[in-house]
Amino acid sequence: MVRSSLSGFPELLPAERFAELSILDTLRHTFELHGFSPLETRAVETLDTLAKKGETSKEVYSLSRVNAQAGDKVDSLGLHFDLTVPFARYVVENSGHLVFPFKRYQIQKVWRGERPQEGRFREFTQADIDVVGQDTLPFHYEVELPLVMAEALAQLNVGQFLVQVNNRKVCEGFYRGLGIEDVAGTLRTIDKLDKIGAENVARVLVEEIGTTSEQAEAALRLAEIAGDDAAAIVDQVRSLGVTHHLLTEGLGELHDLLAEAQSRRPGAVRAVLKIARGLDYYTGSVYETLLVDHEDLGSVGGGGRYDSLATSGKKTYPGVGVSIGVTRLLSRLLRDAEVSRPVATTVLVAVANEEDRHRSNVIAQALRERGIPADVAPSAAKFGKQIRYADRLGIPFVWFPGDNQVKDIRSGEQLAADPITWAPPADDLYPRTTFTQGVQSS
Template sequence: MSGGPGSSPAVTPGRTPRAAKVLPISGFPEYLPADRIVEQRFLDVIRETFELHGFASIETRSIEPIDRLSSQGEDADKEIYAVSRLGGGEDDSRWGLHFDMTVPFARYVLENAGKLSFPFRRYQIQKAWRGERPQEGRYREFTQADIDVVDVGELAPHFEAEMPLVVADVFGRFPVGDFVIQVNNRKIPEGFYLAIGLDDVIGTLRIIDKLDKIGPVKVAAMLVAAGATTEQAAQCLALASIRTPDLSFVDRVRDLGVSHPILAEGLESLAGVITAGMEHAPGRVVADLRIARGLDYYTGTVYETQLVGHESWGSFCSGGRYDALASDGRTTYPGVGISIGVSRILGLLFGKGLVTASRSTPAAVLVALNTDEERPRSLAVATALRGRGIPCEVAPSAAKLGRQIRYAERRGIPYVWFPDVGDPHGGGDAVKDIRSGEQVAADASTWDCPADDLHASVTRIAQGPDSARSG
């Protein structure tokens, strides 16, 4: 028998109604508190490093016109999440969630050009959305952290050399392990392809960009299928095989016996980037001529970053130079930028159990509770500690002290504060390091929490000798 309007749902006698099962949505990660601490520490490192290099923060809207988003590559329209109102309206189907930060940033520059000082250095840390198949390290909703330098008309080449130095500083401060920033210049393959008779530069670049995924044999077959001769395909692969940590890549390219003005220009530009890397981030920046970056708008230096020992993960930080992404028809704003895939690298690190937080709460101190009636006394201690920048919480209940200590242990809180319990030498408060068992008399107005314990730390879990680091 069905209930009428306003009636309660039918219930089988003797049974309690069950709530619908809650299921996660694939590709939209949600972290537990300890992992969220890791993410926040990483974002803190990124933000602090970007600002140390003089980049100013901006935030752009989440939606852009779909026609603008879909103009950024042949597959872009497949990745866009459209936005519409349930009630419908004339704006339906016009907007989409941005799938990277570059497109909204280009629009932001055009709209605010009269108010910005150039060269404009910006960083942007935001969510983005991409309609692709979720897998480890790839999500439908994710956080990116971008930096760009944009100028009017001309962009000095030294900015291209600066990008990998900023990235090296970021990953040098966060415990991700050993990493390498691979750099190429799009003018090198462009000039090379033109010199050997391949006019479809973008198409060839897109095929070469698949080397890591499908290998040289299949790439060669794709090149031939696209119109290259067997010899031309072999020459493309010979160029892509060059990788050096120094300037020797220049001679190795010249040894291939191919010359072109665009090729020469690209070699000179890449040499400047590698020279800066050798001086300011030794061992971190390498010339890798297989790096192509398939997006059409890159015109100069391109970057990809990998973790040493985890190359199969692919790149989690990439970017490049673009000469005409932002233009109002009269003025062009060339720029160079690089993007850290925050969710991508953290998802991979979490998935392999390579990083952990020292605790699952920001609190460094748990203020114990003697009785429920004495909660104001414990709260006064907590207020005094917080006023001096020491994160803490008051025990949730006046349970036995052993249970309160176990509560702190489960959350990784290193100290428990005991109000009015005294110590062997007199009355007052005491604080206990529950890791060592050491307990000392303490005053909330003067006690200093050791610096290493004040905030939760992030540690790379050892995978071999000397691989444990903290950040």
């Protein structure tokens, strides 16, 4: 992962790529098990589409053809910087071909021209799941999505994690109940609590957002509330004595989310009422996920409910989504990951002399036909050298074609075997990835 001859564009060695594939396979499998359809969008969007989410437009890489001619029609194109903007465009374009609510997962690279730093890249892979409705979308999907994310992280065996949740209606209703007018400004300020501290948040709220010091104080007390017990969270918020219909609605939703999470996956989901998430378009539940032993890495997955992913004519598309930062996650996990070998090959078939290579080819093919990855030695060198080649690649077995003997080069054990029937132990069939960080922390 440290290999990067171009700052911000990480590249992997083959063993590390196996580790990444194990993550991508697990995510895909988990998402498909939960009824999310696979989707990819093109890497390229028009700059107009990308500019719709103005705040990140400065990170966009735009494209031009190196040898474009003067008369060429030029599209103004850029690389997508997330998977939400392209998905919104796709849903509007293809709504007639989709069944709503439409659940999709999308695992793709995205690009941002940001300054690279720890856990932050210019090219990286995101894994998004969203459920999008046409005009309406039931609340229960806001309960489902963080649980699918939790299931995915549990399957990845990445160590202890925490899905932190909040609900925008709780914050907005609470602020409105207090008489605060600049709800967005208050949210944005509360979002800085961990960075600048309570005193500074209170000062900014009063001096810049225009709240009274009592309003600021109450907003901070709301932000202090955290826990995973549904009823206790509701009680704590109510005890602050603020009432507003939006607060009541939001508290009901937060309660139901926590209660279902507590029943289905105890300890994985926790209400943290200071979680705001920067993006203005969230309107209900919001999520932000941490690795407990790597809090410094920041959020490895987040998202929330939005009432309007896109609009088209009279139709609106409300949705709820989460996005997992695969490359960020991987960059940390690879520090202590162990991959059993950098190649799938389970058996290296030796070659006694080049004239007999065909015989070795046939043995390897017989193994492959039964799903056993097999390769043939690169040259008819001395068997010791062929075994060393296997050893350097971590290939566990070498097959000697003359008398059909197979040797476990780790133990030295050698047995007669038939390529039509022999099979390796299941654990040796395919490279295994162990994220030891995860094991240590569990």
